[in-house]
Amino acid sequence: MKYFSTRGGDELLSFEETVLTGLAPDGGLYIPERIPQLPADWRTAWAGLSFAELAVEVLALYIDPAELPRAELRALVDRSYSTFRAPDVTPLRPLHGRTYVLELFHGPTFAFKDVALQLLGNLFEFFLQRRNARKAPGEKRERLTVVGATSGDTGSAAIYGLRNKTDIEIFILHPKGRVSPIQEAQMTTVTDANVHNVAVKGTFDDCQDIVKALFGDKEFNAKHRLGAVNSINWARILAQTVYYFLSYFHLGRQLAATLTPDELTEVKIQYVVPTGNFGDILAGYYAKRMGLPIDKLVVATNSNDILARFWKSGAYEKVDSSTPGAGGATAPAEGSSDGKQSAEVGGVKETLSPAMDILVSSNFERLLWYLAFEALAANDAATRRGACDTVNSWMQSVKTDGRVQVPTKVLELARRDFVAERVTDEQTLETIRSYFESEPSYVADPHTAVGLAAARMIAPHNPPSTVQVVLSTAHPAKFSDAVTRALQGSAKFDFERDVLPSEFRGLLEKERRVIDVEAPRIELVKEVIERFARDEDAPAAAGASV
Numbered sequence: 330m331k332y333f334s335t336r337g338g339d340e341l342l343s344f345e346e347t348v349l350t351g352l353a354p355d356g357g358l359y360i361p362e363r364i365p366q367l368p369a370d371w372r373t374a375w376a377g378l379s380f381a382e383l384a385v386e387v388l389a390l391y392i393d394p395a396e397l398p399r400a401e402l403r404a405l406v407d408r409s410y411s412t413f414r415a416p417d418v419t420p421l422r423p424l425h426g427r428t429y430v431l432e433l434f435h436g437p438t439f440a441f442k443d444v445a446l447q448l449l450g451n452l453f454e455f456f457l458q459r460r461n462a463r464k465a466p467g468e469k470r471e472r473l474t475v476v477g478a479t480s481g482d483t484g485s486a487a488i489y490g491l492r493n494k495t496d497i498e499i500f501i502l503h504p505k506g507r508v509s510p511i512q513e514a515q516m517t518t519v520t521d522a523n524v525h526n527v528a529v530k531g532t533f534d535d536c537q538d539i540v541k542a543l544f545g546d547k548e549f550n551a552k553h554r555l556g557a558v559n560s561i562n563w564a565r566i567l568a569q570t571v572y573y574f575l576s577y578f579h580l581g582r583q584l585a586a587t588l589t590p591d592e593l594t595e596v597k598i599q600y601v602v603p604t605g606n607f608g609d610i611l612a613g614y615y616a617k618r619m620g621l622p623i624d625k626l627v628v629a630t631n632s633n634d635i636l637a638r639f640w641k642s643g644a645y646e647k648v649d650s651s652t653p654g655a656g657g658a659t660a661p662a663e664g665s666s667d668g669k670q671s672a673e674v675g676g677v678k679e680t681l682s683p684a685m686d687i688l689v690s691s692n693f694e695r696l697l698w699y700l701a702f703e704a705l706a707a708n709d710a711a712t713r714r715g716a717c718d719t720v721n722s723w724m725q726s727v728k729t730d731g732r733v734q735v736p737t738k739v740l741e742l743a744r745r746d747f748v749a750e751r752v753t754d755e756q757t758l759e760t761i762r763s764y765f766e767s768e769p770s771y772v773a774d775p776h777t778a779v780g781l782a783a784a785r786m787i788a789p790h791n792p793p794s795t796v797q798v799v800l801s802t803a804h805p806a807k808f809s810d811a812v813t814r815a816l817q818g819s820a821k822f823d824f825e826r827d828v829l830p831s832e833f834r835g836l837l838e839k840e841r842r843v844i845d846v847e848a849p850r851i852e853l854v855k856e857v858i859e860r861f862a863r864d865e866d867a868p869a870a871a872g873a874s875v
Contacts, residue, residue: 343396357717421579424767429576434801448564453491454497475487475556484526502527505529511806515836528846529846537687537691543851560611573600574616597794600797601799603629607636610626610747627747630750630752633680635689643737680757682808697720760779761778761815765816772827775811776802805828
């Protein structure tokens, strides 16, 4: 299996090169040259597998065994998921009716991104160690400078996945004051020498744009050998496909206890995914394309609804052109990750679900490539190049004009596999309350609540046999302000008893290390990397300002 860029499909990379490179030099994202189909006996052969065993089966379909032998892949997978608290890694929990939650927050940082980033950290280290083992004595070792942007959870998950890894430096950019206190503490209290937290005065999109610009700077990239941990890195998407398969089998076993065999065959499974950068739901799309029999995927967005608007009109635009005066600043969102800043900076609205406060969803480009390719109605090298040219043109329009309108055929293809809903902060709070007060009682974080609210909106339009699985992306303790605001009127709610895990106690009081950047400018971030990146293992520098 080889990989190519969504913007220029001529150069083919190995899995190792794809993982270590992250973002293509032309600004595109790497995708596999084909989507492998499931083996004929997958329903029976995979049915009883553990998460780790299933991960090996799924990942092996995308990785040449000559590159990563099965035994070594299994060792990497076992090491990656031994850090999770739940034996199932991503357990499936029934709620009331035909709604289930797939809990993805049982990793070391209590967020779904641990599933991918624990594996990615081990892949980085494995490939670097193997390359360095082949070098002659005295030859300079290969090192990787990992650069990423976070709206909250990616940063801590990446840091925990890469802390103290040999030959790796990690720089994580986050928008200063725009992540939750727990998220900030999880990142900045990690003081390993190879970890560098960078607080940028700006938005997540500013941070993400800086990261993309760094990867696009060929001279700087070559000097520091940049690596990506954001979901632009293909390995993250691949790792996340696994829990769609695992939950499919777990759901089948749970339903078999209450349904007849005939009823079971009629069941339609619908995954509802809180969506920001489009990586989590894209993994579900790959699983479906591989042959997993699931219904339409539900894109659940908050008020930063570029994706929900796309599925309504086919316009992918940063600011809603149909709303007069869109983009003006409003009052701060009480109970959000930051109650002090303006609720809207550069078009990004601050909401109670801050990890989804994103203007442009990077991974959406991967889906756009498949839509463009299918719309061309052929399957050859020329069609692949044509799809790359189309995507490149679309993304340039988004960059220069802030929008692109896709053809009707492309929108129809998108609607075949997806449906989208927008959820307000008020609906988010009401959903947290209603599920806490229901039987069984469930405390949802605000991102999961967006998914649960979207599921309710979609449910009346579904066939009666539909079962909904909502992806629960973060532990509610990571968003204490929003959860407490929603439940403060409930006499039976106690945050410390019902929500707070022991791992979070005292976290806010720990020593921190952070580098402040006073403006969202690439030159300032380059200066930070030049100043703090270490050629060899050395003590960490103290925090600073740039």
